[in-house]
Amino acid sequence: MTVKDCGVILVTTNSEEEAKNIARILVSEKLAACVNIFPIHSIYRWQGEVCEDREWQLVIKTNLKLFPQLAEKIKSLHSYQTPEIIALPLVDGSQSYIEWLQDSVIHL
Numbered sequence: 836m837t838v839k840d841c842g843v844i845l846v847t848t849n850s851e852e853e854a855k856n857i858a859r860i861l862v863s864e865k866l867a868a869c870v871n872i873f874p875i876h877s878i879y880r881w882q883g884e885v886c887e888d889r890e891w892q893l894v895i896k897t898n899l900k901l902f903p904q905l906a907e908k909i910k911s912l913h914s915y916q917t918p919e920i921i922a923l924p925l926v927d928g929s930q931s932y933i934e935w936l937q938d939s940v941i942h943l
Contacts, residue, residue: 836898836933836936836937837933838925838926838927838928838933839924839925840898840899840900841896841897841898841899841924841925841928841933841936842896842897842898842899842922842923842924842925843894843895843896843897843922843923843925844867844893844894844895844897844902844905844906844909844920844921844922844923845892845893845894845895845919845920845921845922845923846892846893846895846909846913846918846919846920847875847877847890847891847892847893847915847918847919848890848891848893848913848914848915848918849888849890849891849914849915850891851872851874851891853891853912853913853914854872854891854892854893855872856912857870857893857909857912857913858870858872858893858895860908860912861895861897861905861908861909864908865939865940865941866897866901866904866905866908866940866941867895867896867897867905867940868896868897868935868936868939868940869895869896869936869939870893870894870895870896871893871894872891872892872893872894873891873892873894874889874890874891874892875889875890875891875892876888876889876890877889877890896936897936897940898936898937898940898941898943899922899924900943901940901941901943902922904941905920906920
């Protein structure tokens with residue numbers, strides 16, 4: 836795996852418990868090397884209305900080739916009708932971190 840295969844997946848949840856559950860499963864199933872969880876304040880449009888909520892942001896570090904499996908797993912665990920599941924590629928990273936990430940996820 837090269838740095839170009841690596842990326843982060845962003846997901847929001849409505850509770851810390853749901854965020855931790857998703858994170859634990861993704862890491863234990865080797866779909867993610869690491870997941871950071873942050874409390875956030877979101878303002879968004881839903882069904883024609885502007886909404887404002889406290890949410891939890893997951894920053895999931897993974898091999899982007901795993902995105903299809905990862906997205907399906909998240910959808911199966913998530914309480915939202917339309918969960919945010921978006922991928923961002925890495926531009927660069929330390930070689931030791933990339934090697935650790937590679938060793939921590941499913942090898943394709």
